[in-house]
Amino acid sequence: MSATLALTAAMFKRYAIELKRYYFNTFSMMMSFYLIFVLVFYGARSFAGNEAGFGDTLAGIVVGFMVFYIVIYAYGELSWVLMAEASQGTLEQLSMSPLGLGRVLVVRIFAALVYRVGIMLAFLVLMMATTGQWLRLDLVTLLPLLVFTIASAQGLGFVMGGFALVFKQVQATLGILQFAFVGLLAAPIDRLPWLKYLPLSWGNDLIRRAMIDGVSIFAVPAGDLLFLAANGAVYFGLGFLGFKFFERQARERGLLGHY
């Protein structure tokens, strides 16, 4: 356990340093958050005016954007990390950690997500302060729903990461599959209930209900929450197993040092 903590601390520190050293990229990321929030806040206001209930609509749009961004990021980050580490020659070093490559990468993704979401939330607060439009975000409801929704996206991310280990360049596939995510996030579960077995759809549906209808997590039926947890855990687990399969293939074929 203390070894994992040491790894986590090292990963968080390295990510923070890289955010600072690759300052142009970090600045671009922050600007993109800022511009998107400007677009969402002022764009939504120009459509809705100052009607009653505008705040809830805006909160729905903001959370929708955040879910989409985090899901896409969680899904693609592992592949980008593996491609970057392979090309700079450090992937073999990560693969030689006695904690296992899988654990190292999970911690790496976790650190990246915490920083990204943290920065995004900071900009959201900044935007709310500058516009004076304070949104009601029920974080106690949102966070658990978000974690399991991300888990299913991360499962797909592991499979893509496995592809990156073996095939090295997977940018094109990553881009194409992002469109599928839009479909999954917009899946009409009320009309086609079987869609809830796919990744993302059920989690996103619960998040939407929480945001638009103001449903607290304590009011969500336990069965629904269990299904979400199971859905996230199954996709995460299957994805991780898929990654381990490709990792073994890469070791079998001596591909870890290639790029």
Add this chain to the structure above:
Amino acid sequence: MAPGQLRFGHHVTFPPTGRRSFTDGQRPIPPLPEPPATHPVSDPIVHIAHLTKVYGRRKKPVTAVDDVSFSVAPGEVVGLLGPNGAGKTTTLKCLCTLIRPTSGKLEIAGEDVVAHPTRALGRIAAVLEGNRNIYWRLSPRENLEFFAGLQGIPARRVKGYIAELLDAFDLTTKANTSARMLSRGMQQKLALACALVKRTDILLLDEPTLGLDVETSVELRGALKRMAQEGSRTILLSSHDMHVVQDVCDRVIIIQHGRVVTDDRVANLLALFRARAYHFQLAERLTEEQEHRISSCFELIRFHHTDHTTEIEVELLRGEQLYQLMDLLRDTGVVVESIDRRDPNLEEIFLAILRRDQ
């Protein structure tokens, strides 16, 4: 060839482990802060038996490593030599779990590398791509802290050790400079320090001086030598740089076409070839026909000419070949002015062994 069994009729005798004496007056490499888990000194700490690696089994299989066996004792410094594509890197990468072997047994401190890779990795650190093994945007200190964390060691526990490593590799003044601003030699030393900060007792180095200029190579060789002298780590290194192997290693294993062709102490090889290498100075120049006649009887012979004389350098594989050569020279009628035993270096020995086994 069975593990430990040598060509040339020798058996491996593991050198005494523990600290060797310092001779160059430079800063010593800090030893492991804590002794590694107990391992009987008499047992090999690295054991490879019948290692085979075949790529692409279905279409055009390529055998990179073919039935390689050897063992390394705790504290020993062993060099892997061989031409490009001989299988040195594949052997090292199989040991550090980066490549899964097709067959054979690999053990690190008694742990099966294939069955329990993470346990084996707890004992190994490796530098495989020199200065590409570090994060260029991080400073030396940040790199060292990160690699300790990657091994599961909290940064606060190695703070003092990191300072010692920076000092030993002459990086203290650059400790907070981005690694991309360092010279290639410094980056290479940092990569070595990053391997040491993991505090493992086995170190695998693949071409540690590759791509360095002469001066930097000498400097890094000094660092490797000090590391070997320090004695608490077992080192297995592959290199094309014969000076590194001759200076640093106790023992050398030569691999060709994926097979071990020689496994002997460096001192034994030098002594053995010293006894066989002769230099003849002739009073006159040999004709081409005479040279051809002599060279057809000896595999490892070279002729050098001046305007009026000939020098011969020859490796005699058997003692009686000296008489045979003298008879051939007498037949030519050319006077032999002098005969000397030569002191071959490892490079010549390496080439002689490769030619013999081709």
